[in-house]
Amino acid sequence: MPEWCLRFGIVQLAKKTANRSGQAEPSKGAAISSVRYGEQLIALGIDSGLHRVGITSAKVLQRARMALTERKSLGLHNEMQFTYRNPARSTDPTSTMASARSIIVGARSYATEMPPSPNEVSARVARYMWVDYYELLKQGLQKIAVQLKDDGWRAIVLADDNSIVDREVAYQAGLGWYGKNANLLIEGAGSYFVLGSVITDAPLGPIATLVEDGCGSCRRCLDNCPTQAIIAPGVVDARKCLAWLLQKPGIFDHAYRVALGDRLYGCDDCQEVCPPTVRRAIVDNSGVKPRAWVDVMSILTSDDQTLLANFKSWYISDRDPKWLRRNALIILGNIGDSTDGATQNILKRYLVDSDSVLRAHAVWAAARLGLNEFLPPSDSDPIVQAELDSLPSVR
Secondary structure, eight states, X not given: OOHHHHHHOOOOOOXXXXXXXXXXXXXXXXXXXXXXXXXXXXXXXXXXXXXXXXXXXXXXXXXXXXHHHHHHHTTTTTTOOGGGSOHHHHTOGGGTOTTOOEEEEEEEEOBOOOOOOOSSOEEEEOGGGTTTHHHHHHHHHHHHHHHHHHTTOOEEEEESOTTSOHHHHHHXXXXXXXXXXXXXXXXXXXXXEEEXXXXXXXXXXXXXXXXXXXXXXXXXXXXXXXXXXXXETTEEOTTTOXXXXXXXXXXXXXXGHHHHTTEEEOOOHHHHTOHHHHHHOOBOOOOOOOOOEEEHHHHHHSOHHHHHHHTTTSOOGGGOTHHHHHHHHHHHHHHOOTTOHHHHHHHHHHTTOSOHHHHHHHHHHHHHTTOGGGSOSOOSSXXXXXXXXXXXXXX
C-alpha cells in the first residue's frame, strides 16, 4: 500500500443506491465516505506544500459569469482576454471535463520580503513572479490528481489557466472572500497566493462554508492605487490598471507612464497596503532565491532569444519581447540618469530603431530626461510623430 494510504487510510466511496424512478442516488454511507475522502485529499494537498485547500462542486459559476459579461460589455476588460475571452467556458467546469462533479482548490503563498534594489537602474517585478510559484502550486495539485487517478477517478489540474475563474472557485470552496481590490483574501492570511484547481468526477461533498467579508470599512487599496483603477469595491478598470497595461500590446497610455515608475511586470500596491495581507501573510519558505528586480539596461541590450529564455514564465503578448523593451524605455525615462553615458547611448540607439513603437517610447523617455537634443525634428511614422508633437515635461 502507498505511503500516503498508510498515513491517511483511503476511504473508498460507497456504491450508489437507486431511487423509486430507477435513478442512482448516493446512500447515506456514500455521503459520509465522500466527505471523509475529501478531507483526506485536503490533507494530502497540505502535506504536499499547499497552504490552503478546499472543495466545491463543479456547478456553473453563475455569479462570475454575470460579472465577466457585464464588465466586458462596459469595456472594463480593456481588450484583456484570459477568462474574459469566453465567459461561458471559463465559468463552466464541465467545459474542461464533461463528467466533472467536484473541484478541489489549492492556494500557495508567495509572500516574500522585498530584497534591496541593486545599484544599477533596476525595475520592479510583482511578487507572484519572483519565483515560479505556479510550478510549486502545480506540484501540490498534481499529488492530489495522482491520488484521485490511482483511486479510479478522472482528474485534471488547472493553474494559471484561462479555463476557469480561479478566484471564484476558491471563494466557493470557502478559502476566502473578495477584497475591495478584487483579489481573493485567504482567511487569516491575506492575498499573496496563487490559486489552482483539480477538476474531478469524484463526488466529493463540499466541506467548507463561504467566508464572510473581512474588509469592513477599510478602503486602503482603493485610496492607494497609483492610477485609481479600483473604481468601486471589487471592481477594477483594466484601462487604468498598471498590471494589465504592462502586458497589453501597443502604445502605453500616456496618462499612466509617470505613474508606472519602475514597475516592469505587475503591480503590488493594492496588496502592500492591505492590513490582512501585510500582517498575516504566510512567508514563502521554498528556499528559491527570488528575482524581485531586473536590470533595465539588460532588457534593452539583450536579443530576443535571451529575453524570452530569461522570462519564459511571464505572459508576453505574442511572445514578442518588444513589449518588455517598451516598458523598459518608460522606466528608463522615469528613473534613468540623464548624465549617464550608457543611458544616452541606449536612447540614441532606440531613437533610430526600425520598430516605430520602440522609437515612440524612446522619444518619450529622452524628453522626460531632458535630452531633447537627441530627438529628430520629425518622423515619417504617425505614431512617432505624435510623440514628438506631445513631449512630456522634464522629470
